[in-house]
Amino acid sequence: MNEKNDIDFEAKGINHNNIVSQKHLRHFLDIENLPKSLILDILDLAESFAGVSGQPVKKVPLLRGKTIVNLFFEASTRTRTTFELAAKRLSADFLNINVDFSATKKGETLLDTLRNLEAMHCDMFIVRHPSSGAAEFISKNVSENISIINAGDGRHAHPTQAMLDIFTIRKYFSDFTKIKVAIVGDILHSRVARSLMHALRILEVPEVRVIGPKTLLPNGVEHMGVTPYVDMDEGIKGCNVVIMLRLQNERMSSSFIPDEHEYYNLYGFTPDRLDLIAKNGIVMHPGPVNRGVEISSEVADGDRSVILQQVSNGIAVRMAILSLSMQP
């Protein structure tokens, strides 16, 4: 009998923007302060949504009547479309808004944009913005009934990506406390890396390594509970999970690294490096992939790579996050 259910998942009432009470998420801004139990609940709920995509009617009516808005101040195809699919599979009404951030230099415009959108009575904004802290700022400036989902703010956080990454990891390794994870690439500029570092720490992964040239490893990154390596072969040795990050073109023109060729030799996931990771090791990448720069095609398309699964898991995980954050 499922008539009147109590919500009994335990959220440790932490005083943080994300959690508005013992029982509900409201915003989903970053992973840093989420209790482990809540992270696991999101993964479990995502598991249930994964089935929906295999059904003839790929929808559940859970968020029918709610309006969700993609508010993107930064270009993105993949994240935008997975959020759109996730919202629509929950039967929510959906709107895509792209704001040309370069044209809006002042913060007032951001506030004005918000006020205009609020007047349209939307329930949730999924926000991607080039400035760190933008999602936090927006969450402090919307009315009580609106939820904000952070789809990436500057270099600070990309919590939904980290969630789908750990969801994918869990499909291969059921016990987080028994694995070694390495993140390789431009850690300094990566919001995915930061969110992952937090998530893995909360799930008590005993060893998290960040690997890259010294120019792309934040000074003092050990404070975040990880071990830095500049030698990739040393760093990925014995790892069960290796997450490759995208290298952006700007890094070469701003003297972070000399050129693609040297980067690929030192930090690219080449086929021979597969022998260094654990026998059951997997290779991940949040995408989009720069073939021949951070990863070889052979590895990206090979059987140790779970890159495509990350993409399909993205929809179920985002459905879970949208459902839990939506204000009833």
Add this chain to the structure above:
Amino acid sequence: MSDLIIKSGNLINPGGDISGVHDIYIKNGDIIGIDEDNTKLNSPRIIDADGCYVLPGLIDLSVRFREPGLEKEATIHSESKAAVSSGITTVCYMPDTQPVIDTPAQIKLVEEIFKNVNLCKVKVLASLTKGLDGNTLSPMVELKEAGAVGLTNCLNPIKDPLVLRRAMEYASGQNITLFYQPQNEFLANNGCVHEGKISNKLGLPGIPSAAESSAVAEAILLSKLTGVKLHLCRISCQESLMLISNAQALGLSITADVAIHQLFFDENSINNFNSDYHVMPPFRSNEDLISLQKGISDDTISVICSDHQPHNEDAKQAPFSNTQPGISSIELLIPLIMDLVDSELIDLNSAIAKVTSNPANILGLESGVIEQGAVADLCILKKEEWVFKESNIISLGKNTPFIGKKFTTFVDKTICNGKIIYEKK
């Protein structure tokens, strides 16, 4: 103008010989006697300063008034009102207004406005380069003759060290002091927080200490080469202090100041993107904070200024890196300094020297001291607990992180040229 007697005040007077409990007699804007009335006063107003401190009027080495050009943020009138409520009788006007203060006419304009406002006195710091472009020298001597007490390029970079050398050389030849805020713009690289723990966590672009200390080193060595009197503005890190201390030990004419807020916070205050704590130079590590506090007690840093930067609401209403840096702090200058004294980070005399006699020396002023014959610029402090509330703010800039802070001292009266220009109601 009425004559004044300030009775039984406890004089804190680090620049002068007289201290302790004394009476002060004021006539025609000057102190004509201490403990005795040398010339007959004309029905003087008697101020009872029993149990109060009496200080020379404060001299604030860095204040932004936003007028002309940026009146939507603040005006000379509004910020002068705020200044005098903190016992300040002389302000150093920062030239990064619109237009920039780089001609004698503009200096005259500013002085005229202050004269009309008729509260505190102004000493203009003029722009070192035309339009603060960091490249073309402004007419230094003309500016000095028009009343500029020194030259500064504010936070605008002087990209070419050769330009900096030439500017210093020229200024040195004319006995003009250079007020230089050291930051290498390339190493700073559009950062908005200290490059450290917090910038790593929040993913905000960071400014390493080396951006400041390398510029300090360059400036010190160039001042040695050129012989210019160099004052380094708004020091924020341990590395800079070390270099300054060494230079001073070698006998070089280098002085330095720190913004009052840098003595209270470190990078951790930024917490979760709180733009109230967005300042330039940024709040640095806890070690840096402790070094700065030591630096004021061992006199490596000889001046504390407010670094007053009033902003309107919009300036702080955006994601952190899109907000304007700066804190509106002028009206809390003396309460905050007394807070440092209460915390025993510095003794009372040294603390007061940093806002009276020391800045006076650097500016070449005769004020900042209480003695017979000196101009009567004074302030009277009362000891009483109070809490700083938003409704207290006099400045047009409400951008301050100090709301809710408890203080133990407030300014009861401020006297300028022998006239009471501020009185606490």
Add this chain to the structure above:
Amino acid sequence: MKYSKDQTQELLLKIENSLRNYLLKNNIKNPIIIGVHTGGAWIAEWLQKALDAKGSAASLDISFYRDDFSRIGVNPRVGKTEMPVSVDDRHVILVDDVLFTGRTTRAAINEIFDFGRPLSVTLVVLVERNGKELPFSPDIIGEKLELDNDKNIKLLGPDPMIIEIVDKK
């Protein structure tokens, strides 16, 4: 207050019998038995075996079809929905432990229709209690009960299955 194992068993045998007769009378071969999580799914599985049908009964978790999202949000603990790809042209036997307000039945039927167009839907419940809010009536029933408003009825299980009447929290 608990029913005994035997008492519960008696009710199960009663609905098994009624269902058998119903299927015969209506000439229904190869029906699909679908149980509603959690209690209904146990009963459905039991019926599947009792009727000698091959394979397992299907089951539904109705969490995403509930009508009370605006009151209580979503519960992250969701059971597995095990359904065939399509229920087109099948006779559906919808099984639940308790019929109370009827909202679970409404949600279950909505969910079933997202899997296709059944030929018929027959509602089988172990217990029907007072408090109906929607116009659903069971076709096959074990027992009808009158309970006070402060009482709830639930099925413990899966083995043994025992009906329990508890106070509302």
